[in-house]
Amino acid sequence: MKAEILAVGTELLMGQIANTNAQYISSRLPEIGIGVYYHGVVGDNPERLKQSLRLAMSRADIIILTGGLGPTQDDITKETVAAVLERKLVLDRTSLEQMEKFFRNRNREMTKNNLKQAWFPEGCTIIRNSTGTAPGCIIEDKGKTIVLLPGPPSEMKPMFEETVMPYFASKSEYRLESMYLRVFGIGESSVEDAIMDLIDGQTNPTIASYARDGEVTIRVTAKYPKNGDGMDLIRPVEDEIRRRLGDAVFSNDNSSLVKVAAKLLFEKKKTISVAESCTGGLLAAKLTDVPGISEVFDRAVVTYSNRSKMEQLGVRQETLERYGAVSEETAVEMAVGIRNVSGTDIGISVTGIAGPGGATDEKPIGLVYTALAHRDGVTAKKLHLWGNRAKIRNMACLHVFDMIRRYLTRPEDFN
Amino acid sequence: MKAEILAVGTELLMGQIANTNAQYISSRLPEIGIGVYYHGVVGDNPERLKQSLRLAMSRADIIILTGGLGPTQDDITKETVAAVLERKLVLDRTSLEQMEKFFRNRNREMTKNNLKQAWFPEGCTIIRNSTGTAPGCIIEDKGKTIVLLPGPPSEMKPMFEETVMPYFASKSEYRLESMYLRVFGIGESSVEDAIMDLIDGQTNPTIASYARDGEVTIRVTAKYPKNGDGMDLIRPVEDEIRRRLGDAVFSNDNSSLVKVAAKLLFEKKKTISVAESCTGGLLAAKLTDVPGISEVFDRAVVTYSNRSKMEQLGVRQETLERYGAVSEETAVEMAVGIRNVSGTDIGISVTGIAGPGGATDEKPIGLVYTALAHRDGVTAKKLHLWGNRAKIRNMACLHVFDMIRRYLTRPEDFN
Numbered sequence: 001m002k003a004e005i006l007a008v009g010t011e012l013l014m015g016q017i018a019n020t021n022a023q024y025i026s027s028r029l030p031e032i033g034i035g036v037y038y039h040g041v042v043g044d045n046p047e048r049l050k051q052s053l054r055l056a057m058s059r060a061d062i063i064i065l066t067g068g069l070g071p072t073q074d075d076i077t078k079e080t081v082a083a084v085l086e087r088k089l090v091l092d093r094t095s096l097e098q099m100e101k102f103f104r105n106r107n108r109e110m111t112k113n114n115l116k117q118a119w120f121p122e123g124c125t126i127i128r129n130s131t132g133t134a135p136g137c138i139i140e141d142k143g144k145t146i147v148l149l150p151g152p153p154s155e156m157k158p159m160f161e162e163t164v165m166p167y168f169a170s171k172s173e174y175r176l177e178s179m180y181l182r183v184f185g186i187g188e189s190s191v192e193d194a195i196m197d198l199i200d201g202q203t204n205p206t207i208a209s210y211a212r213d214g215e216v217t218i219r220v221t222a223k224y225p226k227n228g229d230g231m232d233l234i235r236p237v238e239d240e241i242r243r244r245l246g247d248a249v250f251s252n253d254n255s256s257l258v259k260v261a262a263k264l265l266f267e268k269k270k271t272i273s274v275a276e277s278c279t280g281g282l283l284a285a286k287l288t289d290v291p292g293i294s295e296v297f298d299r300a301v302v303t304y305s306n307r308s309k310m311e312q313l314g315v316r317q318e319t320l321e322r323y324g325a326v327s328e329e330t331a332v333e334m335a336v337g338i339r340n341v342s343g344t345d346i347g348i349s350v351t352g353i354a355g356p357g358g359a360t361d362e363k364p365i366g367l368v369y370t371a372l373a374h375r376d377g378v379t380a381k382k383l384h385l386w387g388n389r390a391k392i393r394n395m396a397c398l399h400v401f402d403m404i405r406r407y408l409t410r411p412e413d414f415n
Numbered sequence: 416m417k418a419e420i421l422a423v424g425t426e427l428l429m430g431q432i433a434n435t436n437a438q439y440i441s442s443r444l445p446e447i448g449i450g451v452y453y454h455g456v457v458g459d460n461p462e463r464l465k466q467s468l469r470l471a472m473s474r475a476d477i478i479i480l481t482g483g484l485g486p487t488q489d490d491i492t493k494e495t496v497a498a499v500l501e502r503k504l505v506l507d508r509t510s511l512e513q514m515e516k517f518f519r520n521r522n523r524e525m526t527k528n529n530l531k532q533a534w535f536p537e538g539c540t541i542i543r544n545s546t547g548t549a550p551g552c553i554i555e556d557k558g559k560t561i562v563l564l565p566g567p568p569s570e571m572k573p574m575f576e577e578t579v580m581p582y583f584a585s586k587s588e589y590r591l592e593s594m595y596l597r598v599f600g601i602g603e604s605s606v607e608d609a610i611m612d613l614i615d616g617q618t619n620p621t622i623a624s625y626a627r628d629g630e631v632t633i634r635v636t637a638k639y640p641k642n643g644d645g646m647d648l649i650r651p652v653e654d655e656i657r658r659r660l661g662d663a664v665f666s667n668d669n670s671s672l673v674k675v676a677a678k679l680l681f682e683k684k685k686t687i688s689v690a691e692s693c694t695g696g697l698l699a700a701k702l703t704d705v706p707g708i709s710e711v712f713d714r715a716v717v718t719y720s721n722r723s724k725m726e727q728l729g730v731r732q733e734t735l736e737r738y739g740a741v742s743e744e745t746a747v748e749m750a751v752g753i754r755n756v757s758g759t760d761i762g763i764s765v766t767g768i769a770g771p772g773g774a775t776d777e778k779p780i781g782l783v784y785t786a787l788a789h790r791d792g793v794t795a796k797k798l799h800l801w802g803n804r805a806k807i808r809n810m811a812c813l814h815v816f817d818m819i820r821r822y823l824t825r826p827e828d829f830n
């Protein structure tokens with residue numbers, strides 16, 4: 001079964017919002033064996049919508065339209081779909097009553113243009129909207145299925161989950177299951193080099209890799225019968241990929257590196273504190289983005305000035321003068337310092353040059369030192385990162401999370 | 416001039432990422448008089464890409480393709496575009512040299528598959544990529560312009576801004592100029608209420624408002640001849656909006672609230688330090704995201720535990736026991752404490768309940784206290800925020816930046 005997702009709305013073509021509806025629907029349909037082959041976006045224009053819909057019907061079995069179901073004159077999806085399918089619009093009394101109730105419950109007057117939302121192409125199945133006023137619908141037409149959903153994601157998602165997914169799941173013969181293997185510390189081209197023969201040789205499961213924000217994700221997707229288990233096909237491929245990439249693979253359930261590091265901190269009951277310079281609080285912010293982190297996270301200090309490094313962390317003036325704030329020696333003293341001050345199991349530090357200013361010939365933009373202090377010692381790492389300020393700061397954080405992960409997985413490597 | 420944006424990449428059709436590139440490009444092109452009429456997304460499949468490109472060329476003057484320029488076998492955009500345009504691919508020696516240099520500078524070996532990125536459709540203009548390895552290109556073909564850009568937004572955006580926008584701007588007869596008035600502290604419906612007659616009454620400039628991440632942006636867009644000045648049309652509208660919304664308008668050049676606050680710190684030469692609890696480093700991270708901030712930003716401490724609040728900031732045990740960590744009293748002692756410890760002009764604090772855990776009947780999720788300590792005293796503010804953890808943390812930061820802005824603009828209000 002091939003699907004196409006067609007979003008209707010000039011606000012998308014003006015760049016006011018991203019088409020997150022297409023992303024959401026696309027991430028869900030493969031699970032019930034439906035492949036998404038195209039996304040399209042078209043404005044609130046009947047002629048162009050007609051052409052796009054006709055094209056979609058010529059190449060897909062399922063066409064899901066989002067947007068254009070509201071009360072205003074710009075909302076043209078139902079009218080246009082009805083015209084293409086040569087069906088008339090008929091009033092649905094239940095929709096009308098629910099809409100009246102919606103407004104009554106909120107003590108708001110229902111303006112006349114809302115009535116439009118109770119008219120539907122003849123012969124469709126109506127999808128109730130529990131969080132807004134515009135219902136959607138499913139239309140079966142000459143072997144094609146056309147689904148109309150409202151544009152606001154907060155309305156679209158529950159309608160999609162409660163009605164559309166079950167509707168298609170009951171019709172599908174097979175399922176797709178995907179595993180996402182996430183990799184840090186190896187570039188995309190090297191990852192591909194290492195698993196090229198697997199990518200080339202497989203048809204089920206299929207394997208694809210892509211790079212994003214400093215890491216690589218390998219997707220392994222299996223197609224299997226409705227009552228089977230996709231993991232039977234996926235596991236052997238996972239094993240082979242892990243054999244080749246080793247512990248660069250940090251998760252197989254799409255968990256981010258910070259989540260993996262946090263989970264290990266929870267599991268091993270290790271407390272942590274952070275001393276940051278160039279990342280400026282980002283490291284702490286990412287760690288504390290994980291709910292429940294207060295169990296293991298004690299404190300962070302962001303020491304931009306040399307004085308604050310000395311006062312807050314006990315970095316020695318001599319060290320700063322001799323080696324500079326961006327040096328392995330300073331990173332080590334920061335990590336040891338924050339661990340001592342806070343009394344946590346682990347102390348982490350980052351110091352570096354994120355740019356655009358602050359670089360010298362010996363210390364270029366992207367030079368970053370990180371250190372991890374623990375009961376038995378301290379380990380430092382020198383990094384050469386590249387990109388703009390935001391990218392360097394983000395990459396530095398990923399390297400720290402990876403360091404935490406590696407320390408908690410194999411502490412013996414840190415002695 | 417009509418444009419169509421065609422994104423290439425199975426990861427988009429699998430819902431792994433949203434098509435933010437289309438949004439970005441769509442938000443920029445209208446400013447130089449180019450309307451975007453369609454977005455399309457197609458997978459890494461030569462046949463379907465060919466068909467989509469042919470369709471785009473039949474209905475648009477400008478086709479911008481994003482993605483599929485990388486080193487892997489999945490990357491098929493250049494090859495497919497060349498096939499549709501019946502051009503051969505030729506090696507660009509400059510691209511090859513730059514790529515070799517890129518790898519050499521990073522001490523990484525260039526794998527063979529990278530070579531692919533130095534081949535281009537014959538007769539094109541190459542767009543250099545300063546943040547990655549895959550260059551893009553512009554092809555003029557039978558009155559149509561086809562632009563190829565890489566998929567990662569961090570590479571696509573600078574290439575689009577530095578090369579593609581100037582390229583099209585030089586060809587266009589008229590210009591659109593937009594001013595973005597950003598507003599904090601008034602809800603979207605109240606903003607719209609206040610300026611509804613302006614929105615309804617105008618055709619040039621046009622006025623539109625939209626809410627995002629806790630603030631409201633009002634866009635004022637003027638269309639004017641190439642050699643004119645759009646600001647002549649925009650300024651009177653700006654003045655009227657400011658008259659109605661007062662100092663809730665914090666910028667007219669699309670500067671974010673943190674940038675406005677940082678600029679005032681630079682201008683007034685005031686140093687700042689930060690004490691955070693629920694925002695967990697996010698406040699410091701956002702401040703230090705501003706290049707050059709080290710001039711005024713001294714340090715931040717993220718005190719999650721009560722002990723760290725006492726040790727790092729001198730918050731009194733009695734205060735924590737009597738009023739709790741989330742209280743006006745604690746916020747005040749945190750702000751005063753960080754200002755004393757660091758010796759800065761301003762000390763800022765945030766403490767609150769970001770959820771999902773930690774709430775009580777008296778202290779619900781979203782209860783946040785902020786305080787600003789200065790030479791002559793300290794001012795605290797109680798906030799009732801709503802949304803999930805990320806939203807509450809983000810809103811708390813915005814309120815702090817607004818507090819800094821207001822203090823530096825009218826310090827007399829803080830006495």
